[in-house]
Amino acid sequence: MADAKPGIYASLLKHPNVSKxxxxxxxxxxxxxxxxxxxxxxxxxDPKGHLLHWRDGSGYIDSLEISNIRDTRTGRSARVPKDTKMKESCALFGSSEALVEDRTVSVIFGQDLVNIQWQNFVATSKPIAQEWCSQLFTLATNSFVNNPSFYDLLERTWTKLSVTRDTEGFISLKNFYKPFASHRDDKKRIDMALSNCGLLSKKVSDEFCITSTY
Incomplete structure (x- = not known):
């Protein structure tokens, strides 16, 4: 035991490599x-592998943490819509040469292994679905992702905020409240801190925070 090298395993933990x-x-x-x-x-x-996020045509953004992903599935194990009209809409999207389930990426996620939820994404082709399914599972099972440092947790929180930027680069103030404020006094402290830093700005009738490059 005298020859043991306690630091040897630390070098094996590396940031995940997120594909282009x-x-x-x-x-x-x-x-x-x-x-x-x-x-x-x-x-x-995101480039650091913290967050899976998506934006629809209206600009609405949703996301989930990669570390909360428990499994990813495509093909026969993927979930397909039970509603006939919804399934037909999915079938018309992208290549008609592959079945809907072969083009589907089902993401199973949750804080634990009991209370899980599903998000389903239908790709335009089977190879794209397979690539995303494989890459997401690799990221979700990465030891570095599941054993974050304090700095990584802060960076993860910042990533959640940064992906909510609008087309002008603003982040809604209400998005700052979600991770940091549990009651009204916390909101006042956040307002004061951002104001003192010169980050608060007015846009229409809502308050926004101007973000800088991180």
Whole structure:
């Protein structure tokens, strides 16, 4: 035991390598159990592999943490819509040569292994679905992603904020409240801190925070 090298395993933990395809994004149809109809979205992963996020045509953004992904499935194990009209809409999206399930990426996620949810994305082709399914699972099972440092957690929080920028580069103040404020006094402290830093700006009747390059 005297010859043991306690630091040798630390060097094996490396930041995940996010492929260019995931960073640039791909077009998908998104649906879940609560969706009245599938929505066309652009699906992306940030360069550090913290977040899977998507934006629809109206600019609405949703996301989930990569570390909360428990499994990814495509093909026979993927989930397809039970509603006939929704399934037909998915079938008309992209290549008609592949079945809907072969072009579907089902993302199973949750804080634990019991309370899980599904998000489903239909790609334009089978190879794209397979690539995304494989890459997302590799990221989700990366030891570095699942054992973040304090700095990584801060960076992850910042990533959640930065992907909500609008076309003019603003982040809505309400998005700052979500991770940092639990009651009204916290909101006042956030307002004061951002104001003192000169980051608060007015846009129409809502308050926004101007973001700088991170």
């Amino acid at each position: 395809q995931l960073i640039d994004g791909s077009k998908f149809l998104h649906w879940d159990d609560e969706s009245p109809s599938p929505q066309a979205v652009t699906l992306r992963v």
